[in-house]
Amino acid sequence: MVTLAEVARHAGVSASTVSYVLSGKRSISTSTRLRVEQSIHELGYHPNAGARALASSRSNIIALMIPLRTDMYVPVMMEIAVAVATTARTHGYDVLLLTGEEGPDAVRRVAGSGLADAMILMDVELDDERLPLLRDTAQPSVLIGLPADTSGLPCVDLDFRATGALCVEHLATLGHRDIAVIGEAPAVYERHTGFAERTLDGIRSRARESGIGLLHRPCGGGYDATAATLARILDERPGTTGFVVQNEQAVEPLLALLRQQGRAVPEDVSVIAVCPDQVAVQASLRLTSVSIPAQDMGRQAVERLVAKLDGTGTDEVVLIAPELTVRTSTGPAPSTAV
Template identity: 80%
Template sequence: MVTLAEVARHAGVSASTVSYVLSGKRSISAVTRQRVRESIEHLGYHPHAGARALASSRSRIIALMVPLRSDMYVPVMMEIAIAVATTARDHGYDVLLLTGEEGPAAVRRVTGSGLAEAMILMDIQLDDERLPLLRDGGGRPAVLVGLPADPSGLTCVDLDFTATGALCADHLAGLGHRELAVIGEAPGVYERHTGFAERTLAGLRDRAARLGLSVLHRPCEGGYGSLAGTLGRIFDERPGTTGFVVQNEAAVEPLLALLRQDGRAVPEDVSVVAVCPEQVATQASVRLTSVAVPARELGQRAVELLMAKLHGRPDEEVVLLPPELTVRDSSGPAPDVNSR
């Protein structure tokens, strides 16, 4: 790796002169500046990120906190992360990926090191322990991909999951379904009060109550064995259930297979609506009516909001993307409607 000293020797100047050319902190003659830049290009010198940060107080690095938990659907998290990385590069920033479950300790490490200029946080809980550190004003600019219970003083972007739950209830009610079941995320997601899952359920329950629908919610690990037990309990408790809302990508195919094994046709006997990525919905064994999770747009919008903060624009902003429900093959009129 080429060093700053080697650039100085090649250009016939001191190391401090090379440093001043890179930082722009002192006036250097045009001839000397050109000679240094030619040496940098000829030798292929790249300033170390830490050195750049010390010289300019700008590291051009964004820390992306993505706790990778076993009970979360990692492909969605990674699609958001890739969108963050590619959009950041368009703005001349690199991304430092932090995947541990350290909570506030990770925020302190980022703000204390000075390496990252700003942060994007994912997997937001309703009462997230990281938020006080972001609100105290002493940290780096930050954007949340997710919505806590109290977003005051924060910048957030998310799908409007409350409206998503309501939209699913509206669709099934419009088809005549009166008894609904929600196949939810793994139990740990609700135990942590993860925002997207809690808000979807709240929105669905509130709309169902207004429409006079009954709702069962059952968290599920998502595997075939786990779902078989969950589905059996649902039909034992509510044998008249004809509408399912699934917010658990790992449960989609097991649910469709178990319904077939039980002699229940989709959508003639049972309708299924999913909250999932478009790819999961369109590649399922029955093309699913779904509300898509706009992972790429979430990542892009998070970076754009962060760039605005870095340029001194709004310190506090909540952007909720409106949900869109696409009707496919998995939803249809409730059986009692068909028989009329």
């Protein structure tokens, strides 16, 4: 393993000069800094993480609290986590994963132990019990999600309220007057998870404005749960011609059930999903969808956190505008078809 002293000899400088180049604590001439950086590159030197942390009073670690719940679509969460990790590395930070189920205890442990320099929280609830702890600590943090009260907390999220409204607007434009929402698992709403609540709020608001009949039914994952939910919807509102699906695990079962019932998509019913593009394009029918910008959310969260660590960040709320991609699963309502 290459040592700092070997880098110093190779560059023809003192060990302290190499240390100053690495830490940035003192101004070093451009020519000397470039010579040291060249030696670091040629020798393949990697500073000892523990020594670096002692010298800088930083761990160079970002804690990421990620949900690993059975009622959440894990691939989306992991895509965000990968984006966080890869972006963090470009800024010289490693990522410590914590499970969301630890809740406030994990926040206390990280804030009180110096395990990490900062935190990113996912799976944010409207009245999240972790947030008062974040506000009480000086440790920088960023939320991927939107609570009811965002004061003092920088947030990054898809604008889920606008997402819900966009789905209804698309179906309304096509002439659909009775719409059903196949939502997340019941526990997601029981926890008042922000993304699900805000999507539903946007759907309801736009449906009222457009004079559209609306049903919302939570749905567990898998074929049987989707079959029960669809049966209930069609029993309560047999004239339903448009479905908004915010539950990745219900997408394919819904399409299969509609085929079994002889309901053609999009001739008889239209289906629009809030889901990753991969889910939409790999379904048995290419779905009209609003994409979940997982990579963008993870990247922006890290960039805002690094800015906070550098003393230049703000507590702004960043909402990513939804983008709807029309594919083959939506069309005119039967009564308006030509």
